[in-house]
Amino acid sequence: xxxxxxxxPATDGFVAPPNLKAxxxxxxxxxxxxxxxxxIGLGVLVALIWDLLSRGGQLINWSxxxxxxxxxxxxxxxxxxxxxAQALMGSLLxxxxxxxxxxxxxxxxxxxxxxxxxxxxxxxTIEIAVNNLAGVPSIVYGLLGLALFVPYLxxxxxxxxxxxxxxxxxxxxxxxxIIVASREAARAVPQAVRDxxxxxxxxxxxxxxxxxxxxxxxxIVTGVIIALSRAFGETAPLxxxxxxxxxxxxxxxxxxxxxxxxxxxxxxxxxTLTTPDAIAGYFNYKQTITAVGQTTLSLPGDPATGGQGFLxxxxxxxxxxxxxxxxxxxxxxxxxxxxxxVVRLDPGQTFVSSFAQKIYPVANFDQTSVVLAPGxxxxxxxxxxxxxxxxxxxxxxxxxxxxxxLNDFTAMPLQMFNWTSQGGDFLPLAAAAGxxxxxxxxxxxxxxxxxxxxxxxxIKW
Amino acid sequence: MAEAKPERDFTKRVNRPLELVVETxxxxxxxLSVVVTFAILWVLxxxxxxxxxxxxxxxxxxxxDTRWSPEFYTADNxxxxxxGILPLLAGTxxxxxxxxxxxxxxxxxxxxxLSEFAGPTAREVVKxxxxxxxxxxxxxxGFFALNVVTPFLAQMLLPFGIELPQLNTxxxxxxxxVLIIPYIASLAEDALRAVPNQLREGSLALGGTRLxxxxxxxxxxxxxxxxxxxxxxxxxxxxxxxVVAIAVGAKVNLTFxxxxxxxxxxxWIAGQYKGEIEFGSVVYYSIYSAGLALLVLxxxxxxxxxxxxxxxxxxx
Numbered sequence: 204x205x206x207x208x209x210x211x212p213a214t215d216g217f218v219a220p221p222n223l224k225a226x227x228x229x230x231x232x233x234x235x236x237x238x239x240x241x242x243i244g245l246g247v248l249v250a251l252i253w254d255l256l257s258r259g260g261q262l263i264n265w266s267x268x269x270x271x272x273x274x275x276x277x278x279x280x281x282x283x284x285x286x287x288a289q290a291l292m293g294s295l296l297x298x299x300x301x302x303x304x305x306x307x308x309x310x311x312x313x314x315x316x317x318x319x320x321x322x323x324x325x326x327x328t329i330e331i332a333v334n335n336l337a338g339v340p341s342i343v344y345g346l347l348g349l350a351l352f353v354p355y356l357x358x359x360x361x362x363x364x365x366x367x368x369x370x371x372x373x374x375x376x377x378x379x380x381i382i383v384a385s386r387e388a389a390r391a392v393p394q395a396v397r398d399x400x401x402x403x404x405x406x407x408x409x410x411x412x413x414x415x416x417x418x419x420x421x422x423i424v425t426g427v428i429i430a431l432s433r434a435f436g437e438t439a440p441l442x443x444x445x446x447x448x449x450x451x452x453x454x455x456x457x458x459x460x461x462x463x464x465x466x467x468x469x470x471x472x473x474x475t476l477t478t479p480d481a482i483a484g485y486f487n488y489k490q491t492i493t494a495v496g497q498t499t500l501s502l503p504g505d506p507a508t509g510g511q512g513f514l515x516x517x518x519x520x521x522x523x524x525x526x527x528x529x530x531x532x533x534x535x536x537x538x539x540x541x542x543x544x545v546v547r548l549d550p551g552q553t554f555v556s557s558f559a560q561k562i563y564p565v566a567n568f569d570q571t572s573v574v575l576a577p578g579x580x581x582x583x584x585x586x587x588x589x590x591x592x593x594x595x596x597x598x599x600x601x602x603x604x605x606x607x608x609l610n611d612f613t614a615m616p617l618q619m620f621n622w623t624s625q626g627g628d629f630l631p632l633a634a635a636a637g638x639x640x641x642x643x644x645x646x647x648x649x650x651x652x653x654x655x656x657x658x659x660x661x662i663k664w
Numbered sequence: 665m666a667e668a669k670p671e672r673d674f675t676k677r678v679n680r681p682l683e684l685v686v687e688t689x690x691x692x693x694x695x696l697s698v699v700v701t702f703a704i705l706w707v708l709x710x711x712x713x714x715x716x717x718x719x720x721x722x723x724x725x726x727x728x729d730t731r732w733s734p735e736f737y738t739a740d741n742x743x744x745x746x747x748g749i750l751p752l753l754a755g756t757x758x759x760x761x762x763x764x765x766x767x768x769x770x771x772x773x774x775x776x777x778l779s780e781f782a783g784p785t786a787r788e789v790v791k792x793x794x795x796x797x798x799x800x801x802x803x804x805x806g807f808f809a810l811n812v813v814t815p816f817l818a819q820m821l822l823p824f825g826i827e828l829p830q831l832n833t834x835x836x837x838x839x840x841x842v843l844i845i846p847y848i849a850s851l852a853e854d855a856l857r858a859v860p861n862q863l864r865e866g867s868l869a870l871g872g873t874r875l876x877x878x879x880x881x882x883x884x885x886x887x888x889x890x891x892x893x894x895x896x897x898x899x900x901x902x903x904x905x906x907v908v909a910i911a912v913g914a915k916v917n918l919t920f921x922x923x924x925x926x927x928x929x930x931x932w933i934a935g936q937y938k939g940e941i942e943f944g945s946v947v948y949y950s951i952y953s954a955g956l957a958l959l960v961l962x963x964x965x966x967x968x969x970x971x972x973x974x975x976x977x978x979x980x
Contacts, residue, residue: 230873233787311693332697340903346955350707436801439905616803650801
């Protein structure tokens with residue numbers, strides 16, 4: 204052996220192939236190109252952040268997050284009330300609502316597909332549907348929501364796009380992400396865990412709920428965070444739904460806040476509503492006014508006699524209750540006799556609609572105003588009472604909390620889109636809103652990636 | 665001694681009704697996906713049928729007319745409107761082509777680099793960062809396209825005598841390309857990594873360099889996965905909305921010049937947001953027909969991707 208090896212001249216063993224240098228150079232060149240390509244990809248992220256920071260960075264502070272933006276802020280005096288409070292609050296409420304809808308359904312579907320689903324045509328169909336939905340462009344979900352959710356998920360007679368309609372649309376959008384993530388998390392739990400539980404006499408449900416799901420929770424949480432960050436940044440479907448890209452109030456009213464109606468009733472002239480010393484507002488939802496000082500609420504008269512009325516659609520079987528402090532007249536055309544009808548309601552009395560009716564609730568002629576002592580409150584019925592003027596300084600309006608899902612809203616990406624399309628002076632605002640948006644989504648994804656990394660390290664099966 | 669209590673019958677399943685109820689609930693949650701799929705199809709189809717039933721609007725015209733202006737429709741004079749999807753389709757395909765021209769070379773380079781060249785540390789850092797890039801809300805990319813990329817391109821093109829309008833297909837397409845790099849890179853890398861190591865080792869043992877191994881052995885072996893990655897990236901580019909809505913705009917124009925204004929299906933739909941479209945109007949129904957065209961296009965590409973990965977998958 205040694206002799207044979209020794210007899211071979213060292214130079215004969217290796218003949219350098221032709222153009223080896225060139226091939227090696229090509230290899231190195233590609234390494235360089237790979238690094239450059241990666242750098243371009245990551246460089247864009249850096250450039251994006253740098254551009255947003257240089258344009259809008261100086262606007263970012265606590266008050267930017269907590270100030271309600273008014274369009275008048277940029278006129279004349281320059282920077283005044285600049286902020287994203289309404290958009291941020293809208294986005295957070297939207298995300299919470301989406302989570303409440305999508306997480307239970309998505310996790311249940313994922314667990315079913317992994318743990319329960321028999322191998323048959325139905326399961327196959329479901330799997331194809333899930334994969335398909337993941338590939339449907341987000342704007343198509345907007346079209347779906349526009350037809351199925353927007354017209355139905357709002358108080359009758361009103362035209363706003365409600366937070367609930369937006370949340371339902373986005374929930375469907377992120378459902379496939381949550382299903383796939385839950386499925387993969389459940390699949391990662393070793394079969395031995397299931398076998399052991401079943402061997403000890405646990406039922407299927409006990410095996411799944413006591414063993415598989417708890418082990419899968421970190422994986423599920425990772426998927427849920429990524430899905431919710433997607434919902435937070437999603438813009439296109441909300442635009443198609445017709446969600447406002449800007450509004451000057453919060454989705455949930457603050458105590459003492461006076462806000463315009465989400466919809467201007469067609470028969471009212473908006474110019475007559477605002478006078479210097481009194482604020483007019485509609486009571487579109489069931490809401491309570493609590494007087495701070497001595498307050499007079501004046502309610503409109505009959506539209507036939509020059510007063511302002513408010514049209515309310517009352518489906519058959521729905522009821523309408525007059526406020527406790529004052530009676531109201533309901534004017535409508537009787538659907539059977541086609542005669543103009545006025546029904547007089549005493550304070551607190553209820554009217555039940557026998558047919559679908561359009562009614563005008565107006566004040567009685569003997570009582571067109573209510574005087575509230577300090578601390579006393581007045582509850583306006585759902586969807587009624589038009590221009591009610593009251594002293595702004597002494598009235599306290601509160602939103603009934605169970606109605607916030609039915610309010611109109613705006614969200615961070617929509618506000619950014621609004622400012623971006625206005626351009627010019629609004630670009631710094633758009634950039635600042637973009638920074639907030641970017642920070643929130645990157646933070647959520649960072650947490651998810653970190654969680655998954657930790658998870659991978661801890662796996663000891 | 666008293667008779668021993670009979671042993672518990674362990675063969676009997678406990679709490680059967682609850683088991684059944686939970687399983688049914690879980691099944692319903694899963695079946696919702698099928699319901700949503702059919703709801704999407706039903707909504708798009710039924711509203712499109714409404715659209716096609718307007719006078720002067722027809723499926724034939726939708727597919728062949730080279731102009732698209734449903735907003736000009738009036739009940740008195742329906743022939744003022746034009747109802748051909750081709751200009752929007754052309755814009756969409758143009759954006760997609762530009763995007764793929766950017767994303768395939770870069771995405772493939774990243775994928776090959778990560779899978780064949782980079783060490784584990786580089787991979788551990790780059791992959792999550794790419795995921796972060798994919799998580800950036802697209803409205804931010806739209807802002808970037810309009811306010812950074814377009815002015816930059818306008819300056820670059822000025823010496824060539826091209827005046828780039830503020831809204832143009834080129835910058836939108838380029839930024840959509842950047843947007844889909846993470847998708848293509850990540851899917852392509854998965855495909856490359858799925859190629860068994862013996863193939864690489866064989867090639868390297870025969871004296872191939874890393875690049876030769878990657879290009880001549882690994883890439884051909886992963887071809888079906890790579891094609892799937894490209895097509896999925898493409899279907900994402902087709903469906904991308906915010907970048908094109910902001911940077912390309914909704915001005916319909918049948919052209920194949922990327923330095924001109926035009927519009928895409930998604931940008932046009934999003935451009936109708938201002939609340940001016942009336943429920944039940946021609947424009948209202950037209951956005952559903954445009955949405956249907958979009959869905960058919962993306963589903964087609966998704967199906968092709970699925971079919972390619974089935975048909976040409978190399979089994980090891």
